[in-house]
Amino acid sequence: MASVMDPCSFASLSKCTTKHLNLVFHVDFDRRVIKGKVSLTLEVLEDKLSCLTLDTKDLTITKVIANGQVASFSVGTKHSFNGTPLEIQLPLELFRGQHVIVEVTYETSPRASSLQWLTPEQTAGKKQPYLFSQCQATHCRSMIPCQDGPSVKHTYYAQVSVPKELVAVMGALHDGQEADPQDNSRTIYRFRQTVPIPSYLIALVVGAVESREIGPRSRVWSEKELVDQAAYEFAETETMLKTAENLVGPYVWGQYDILLLPPSFPYAGMENPCLTYTTPTLLVIAHEISHSWTGNLVTIKNWEHFWLNEGHTVYLERMIARCLESEQFRQFKAIGGWKEMQEAVNMFGETNPLTNLVPCLNEVDTDQAFSCIPYEKGFAFLYHLEELLGGPEVFMGFIKSYIQLFAYSSISTDEWKDHLYTYFKDKVEILNKVDWNGWMHTPGMPPVKNRYDTTLADVCITLCQRWVQANEADLASFNEADVKNLSSPQLIEFLALLLHEKPIPLSHVKRMQEVYNLNAIKNAEIRFRWLRVCLRAKWEEAVPLAFKMATEQGRLKFTRPLFRELHGFEKFRQETVSVFLKHRACMHPVAVALVSKDLNVDQPQSKAA
């Protein structure tokens, strides 16, 4: 039975809460498992506590000790996606305010959904294996038995034993390393995270990685083949950090490192504290830096309030863009975001409750529920409030106050709304006119269509309409000058606009390639949209290019729609399934699960119980 407080966790969140984790990991690349021992320091929240439940997923539990005494335990019924509850009988009865240290010895599964194990061939260096974790939203439980919900925040100390040819990095401060006293072919790396964090922000990477300094509190990490290029690409990190601090206050995490992951990583980035993950396809990190305040400092009570993390982070990310670029650029990004929201609503269906800003997640797989809706409907809602309440400077005052009030805690949408009313106590009449139910608890597009400044978008709109309205005789009128002065974001917007129209004819697509040579563009955001324009026009020459992009990188934002479009191209439906089945051993476990469902093929069986 899921916790009353959190529909995505079995943990007994009301009985006790985790204050600290001590982690001992032994990373075994031969067996693709982590042999672990976690000591949870739990604060008792109610009298006469004699048992408690932790979240696990595909873990093999061998021993549980509570305050130094052996504790009996039982593994509950395996849920189809939320893992398996671990019920622990305490050898002593505890009372509110007391603490208990529960030590669990266990081993992960080779198919742990939080871990991707890469062969040397899947890395840039081709010589050493690679491991990375991705815990958001509910996958930490496949790496650590824990209270795997964002309402619980704890510090942690970790020691990680790895083969001495490899380096371990975590989303925490480094605390030294030494030869493993039990095996001189291995090294132990130590880490401490002294700011309380939710379990989804625990991050571990093990590989042949090295780093370069890119600022007074920042290093960039990657395989050596990529690290100098990455240091160049992320040279502006300190400028962005300072811009964010000027907007919302001090950065409390100490170090801000960036780790460039192999291209199989299924997301644009991940805001692990002290160690932002990013991918070779995404070099803009304003979003992940902003999470240092919204999401990592002010966290959500459970995943139904995910929009608080992402909506505020996108709002902050675009405020950084306003500072470093212009207000017109912020408006331009907002226009692009609105279209991405429209696309997500179209994909889910406009009556699908997963398009609610605050969805109900009872018996819902968060990976299946994930989309840009919390990001873009969240941003659009905050922008709507900004317009009603006095503009960007006024609303940033609220954002800063929201962060100061709720820092180090986990909150719900109601708590956010209460503070909004308190902060704008002299504008309650305006707030009372907001369509709260329409924005928060109604599926589909927002009840109000924000009006954004189209200065930077107009040229994209005009060019798109020229192609949409062109007949065969007009095709000669197009030439490379049409796009010569377009920035990459404007080229992305032009292609995104085309994707919101009926598919243009094959003759048009061929002419577009002839005059714009879009096949030659490597920028993933451009390439992704261009290939979808080609597939919708049924251009068969684009099919191998789409298979290449869908398999050479693993970002779900690109991989899923490309596989879906290829699967929708009747003539290539079978080939699409066979390409996926051939490639899935190299894919991240979450990506395998999601694309399997999209293509309606069976998933490989995960470990029993």
Ligand SMILES: CC/C=C\C/C=C\C[C@@H](O)/C=C/C=C/C=C\[C@@H](O)CCCC(=O)O
């Ligand atoms: C309503 C949905 C509730 C919870 C979903 C939360 C997480 C879902 C899980 O699949 C993990 C998502 C990780 C996202 C990581 C980074 C994002 O900021 C960017 C992802 C999209 C992209 O690649 O651009």
Ligand SMILES: [Zn+2]
């Ligand atoms: Zn985010």
